[in-house]
Amino acid sequence: MSTTTDHVATVPATAAVRPTDQSARRRRKGHRSYATGAWNALALALAAVFGFPIFWMLITSFKTSADINQLVPQFWPHHPTLGSFREVLGDPIFRQDLANTFVITLVAVAISVVIGFFGAMAIARFRFAGRRVFVFAVLIVQMIPLLALTIPMSLLLDRFHLKNSLVGIIIAYLMFTMPYTIWTLRTFIANIPKELDEAAMVDGCTRFQTFYRIILPLVGPGLIATSVYGWILAWNEFVLANTLLLDNSKQTSMIYLLVFQSSPTHGADYGGLMAAAVLTSLPVVVLFVLFQSRISAGLTSGAVKG
Amino acid sequence: MTATDTGAPALGSGPARRSRRRRRPGRSGRLPYLLILPAVLVLLVVVVWPLFKIVQLSLQKQESGKFALFHSGASSPFAGLANFRTVLSDSTFWAVVGRTAAFTAINVVLSLLIGIGIAVLLNRVSKWARLTLIAVLLFVWAVPTTVSTQVFYWLFSNQLGAVNYLLDLIPGVHMQGHDWFADPHQGLAVITAVVVWGAVPLLAISLHAGIGQIPKEIIEAARCDGATPWQTFRQVTLPVLAPLLVILTTLSVIWDFGVFNQIWFMRTGHPEPGYQTVGIYMYSTGVGSSHYNVGATIGVLMMLGLVGIMIFYIRQLFRIGDAE
Known part of the structure; x- marks a missing residue:
């Protein structure tokens, strides 16, 4: 509302400026587009610098080992090959680790989303004794350095x-x-106006019907975003997996990467390492880029709102 | 509001709860407790119990041999604060703490400065340039830290690394065959590059969104009043962004303090003493060399160190009203 009034207030001012100050405006505009060109160039340079490691990972994974081992680095895969990917995918341990990661991530996220959703409903929609304590506990738990808990957990x-x-x-x-799921889903549920529930209940819906017909459909996108980010967190986890999983056949992909990097036979096989890295990060990178706007809405909504 | 609404908790007050007149949406007896019950049970098992256990471990004496401890954790002899005395009087620990503080500070400051810079830049450039840079940042954000570390490890490799080659092209700079990891300071600088590279996208994109929410009219008004771009940024943009900046700074401190994967992977699972931050030191002691009790003690100290910043963060959230 205040934005509209502000806007109305500025209109006469600009209108007054227009007829008198034409040439100065044009000069300023010309100057500004010059500046914009420079800023654009800076933005592109930054994009190049930030993008370079990803570019390097991708082209290394497509290079022949002869090209990788040239003393002068090749900035383009001149003899593109799928050899590195074939090598990594041909390794049964890699496939096993990928499958383990998939199962662990899927089950952990499914459990968290179901249980977390109930918890989030409670704190977003009900006032009850102990609610503040619960909210506080969830927040604290989210910030405890998990690293410290690896020892007792193990x-x-x-x-x-x-x-x-x-x-x-x-x-x-x-x-x-x-904790992540509870907290994020709470934000998504709290963003659905309470009046909707109340209207539905006034119209004779039971609490369950309200939940099923009003909240669930509206929170659907939030549920998907939360699951996706939970998926990414679990997929990328390394410390707990490294501590708790000891057998080759039970490791996750992140451990595979480390073992690959540190083993004397593969140590200098950067093509294979980068191919494994690409394959391991593909499932999270794709999901993240697709769902980013929703995910960051959940992550920072409270902060931006302030 | 009636007296019963603001009075004693509804749980257990049988007749009041059953009376239809008092059942309002938002206040309904047992249901919220049933809803949080599973979450509470899970958190008790996976967080509260380990928390109790780590404190207990820190107060116990290490039995010889890890298996003794594994299967009879509770019967280990009580040692009071002996572990804390051992850790706190160890100069290695304090060296590690100093290194962690410097590492965290440098990472936080660098990523925030670059993040703010890019956020401001994103609001200046043409649409195509903005979309290009944001797209690149999104991909950077999405790459797992383990993977990005391995890419930087390869980029900074002393024999065939692209970075040495590119730096060597600069006249007067001789970097061929330079080993970045021989000196832990240089090695940690490379690790800082990985951490900052991975941290900037979140900061830049959320700050860019924050700047986008500032009404154009305020900026215009400042410009009409003769403010220079720097003054506009300093007097208008920054104050509006302050709450968001406080949260992002706090989170950055927590994250950068806890950096693990980047150091662990850059040193292929064996970080030398010069690379150890508190987290790495704790893990190497507690898990690597099976000194569970000393490791747990370092873990407790690590959590105590973070308590201050956590309380600050939560108060900030409550002040903004997000936790209500």
């Missing part, structure tokens, strides 16, 4: 013989997926 899982098992790592992953 000992606890070991006591129940869940160390080095997919079930154990899924439980451990709930440490970070669960």
Whole structure:
């Protein structure tokens, strides 16, 4: 509302300026487009600098090893090949690790989203004794350095013989997926006007019908965004996996990357390393770029709103 | 509002809850508790229990051999604050703390400065340039830290790395065969490059969105009143962005303090002493060499160090009203 009045107020001012100050305006505009050109060039230079590592990863993965090992780096894959990808995909351990990552991520996210959704409903839609404590706890938990909890988590899982098992790592992953999910879904639910629920209930909907017919459809995009980002968090996790999973056959892709990099046989095989890196990051990069606007809406909505 | 609404919690007050007249949306007895129950149970198991356990471990004496500790954690002898005394009187620990503080500060300052710079730039440039830069930033944001570290590891490789080659092209600079990781300071500088590279997109894009929400009229008004671009930025843009900046700074401190993957992968799983920040030091001690009790002690100290900043962050969120 205030924006409209501001806008109206400025209109006469610009209208008054226009007839008298034509040439000065044009001169200023010319000067400005010059400046814009310079800023555009700077933006492109920054895009090149920031994009270069990704470009380098991609072209390395498509190069022949002869081209990679040239003393003068080749800035284009002159003999493009899928050899590195074939090498990595041909490794049964890589495929196994990718499958493990997939299962762990999927189950951890599914559990968090279902349970987290109920929790988020409670704190976004109800006032109850202990609500503030719960909100506070979720916030604190989100910021605890998980790294510190790897030691007790590893000992606890070991006591129940869940160390080095997919079930154990899924439980451990709930440490970070669960608080994140509750908090983000809360924001999405809180953004749905309460009046909608109330109207539905006045019209005779039961609480369950209100939930099913009003909230669920409206929060759908938020649920998808939250799941996607939870997926990315779990997919990229390294420390817990590195601590809890010991067998080759149970590792995740992130550990595969580290093992590949540090093994003497593969150490200098940058083509294979970059191909593995591309394949490992592809599922999260694609999802992230597709859903980014919604994800960052969830991440910073509160902050921007202020 | 009636007295019952603001009075004692509805839970357990049987007759009041059953009375239809008092059932309003937003206040309904047992339902919210049933809704949070599963989440509370999960958090108790995966967070509260480990938290209890890490404190307990930090107060116990290490048994010889890790298996003794593995299966009889509770019966380990109580050691009081002996572990804390050991850690806090160790000069290595303080060297690690100093390194972590410097590393965190440099990373936070660099990523915020570059992030703000890019955010302002994004509001100046033509649409196509803006879309290009944002698209690149999105891809950078999406790359996992483990992967980006490996790419930088390869870029900065001493034999065939592209960075040495490019720097060597500058007249007067001889970088051929230069080993960036022989000196931990240079190595940490490379790691800072990875961290900042990965942190800038989130900062730049959210600050760009924040600047976009400032009404054009205010900026115009400042310009009409004769403010220079710097004055406009300093007096108009920055104050409006302040709440967002506070949150982003706090989060950056928490994230950069906890940087792990970038250091671990850059040193292929074996960070030398000169590369150890608190997190790495804790992990190497507690998990790497199985000194669980000392590791847990460092972990407790690490969490205590973050408590201040966490409280600050949460108060900020409550002040903005996001947590209400």
